[in-house]
Amino acid sequence: MGEFTSPAAREQAIEKAHQAFSAGKWSTATELFEKLYTDQQTAEFNRYLVASLYHDEKYLAAEQYAAEQDTVYLASAETFQLRLDVALKNQQFIFAREFCELPSAQAWRETGITQITAAEEAARQTLGETQRVRAKQFYHLGDVSFGEQRQRLEQARQLPLKEFMQGIQYLLVDPFLHPLMRATLLEELLRLRTTQTVQVHWLDDQTYVVDTSQLQPVGASSAAQQIQRYLHENLAQQDPMLMANISQTITLQLMMLYPFIDKIIKNPVAWVRLVARQSVTDQADDAELEEINVWQHRLNRYMAALFGSIDDKNHEKP
Numbered sequence: 001m002g003e004f005t006s007p008a009a010r011e012q013a014i015e016k017a018h019q020a021f022s023a024g025k026w027s028t029a030t031e032l033f034e035k036l037y038t039d040q041q042t043a044e045f046n047r048y049l050v051a052s053l054y055h056d057e058k059y060l061a062a063e064q065y066a067a068e069q070d071t072v073y074l075a076s077a078e079t080f081q082l083r084l085d086v087a088l089k090n091q092q093f094i095f096a097r098e099f100c101e102l103p104s105a106q107a108w109r110e111t112g113i114t115q116i117t118a119a120e121e122a123a124r125q126t127l128g129e130t131q132r133v134r135a136k137q138f139y140h141l142g143d144v145s146f147g148e149q150r151q152r153l154e155q156a157r158q159l160p161l162k163e164f165m166q167g168i169q170y171l172l173v174d175p176f177l178h179p180l181m182r183a184t185l186l187e188e189l190l191r192l193r194t195t196q197t198v199q200v201h202w203l204d205d206q207t208y209v210v211d212t213s214q215l216q217p218v219g220a221s222s223a224a225q226q227i228q229r230y231l232h233e234n235l236a237q238q239d240p241m242l243m244a245n246i247s248q249t250i251t252l253q254l255m256m257l258y259p260f261i262d263k264i265i266k267n268p269v270a271w272v273r274l275v276a277r278q279s280v281t282d283q284a285d286d287a288e289l290e291e292i293n294v295w296q297h298r299l300n301r302y303m304a305a306l307f308g309s310i311d312d313k314n315h316e317k318p
Helices: 007-022 026-039 043-055 059-074 077-089 093-100 103-126 128-139 146-156 161-171 179-191 222-234 240-257 268-275 286-306
Strands: 197-201 207-211
Touching: 007 026, 007 043, 026 043, 043 059, 043 077, 059 077, 059 103, 077 093, 077 103, 093 103, 093 161, 093 179, 103 128, 103 161, 128 146, 128 161, 146 179, 161 179, 161 197, 179 197, 179 240, 179 286, 222 240, 222 268, 240 268, 240 286, 268 286
Parallel strands: none
Antiparallel strands: 197 207
């Protein structure tokens, strides 16, 4: 029965939890709803637990639990406001803005953005030095390992939008930034629904101008969709293990090629068959296969660097 010896014991705990919540006994409510949520990870228990923690001023724990089920807070104006309040108490400004940009949040978006903007300005006044350190570390992501880059990005999501965007614009032209991190930053712009243009230093050592309002998810590319269709139709039943391995490799490749996936993968079937080490002689001519091989060799070197197979050469361009 998990946390409870019987259904009756669970029902009794639910009643006590609601009574504590209604009485404003936040520590008691937190303890009871935490047990209930551990037993059953329902949307209702999550919301009550997060609300209890928020009122008990345990903001970090509230953020951690809320992040497990963000979408359940789009059910009403009240739950939306709770999720926004929790995020802002933790200076999660970028998440808060992305949350407001979700289609289901349209009715509350304007008031939400107003609250975020005010909270960002307050943070500038009270957390000035902390914000400067975060910004400086963020702007120099290319100087550290990929693991450290991810940590610094998470910290940078606590920056106000203006400083966050300045960092992204600087980083997108950094030739030493790992392509997976570049893709991650571009996806941040997609979730933020930005409409400006940015310069992007890409895998071919060329700099491109990208209209962020035209960005689409990685999986929306024509090549990605054709590859997934081929995998499910040809490998899913034959060799599920091979399909899982191939899917993982290709997912990383697609991210590194973002946002110019379709520019490079012109023959998705030949591409995936080459990754799977299957015959491709009937899929493409020699020139096309050579081009695919060149790109896959380049991407494989980036993946080797990512997984630590190239010692300390992470910052050398393949």
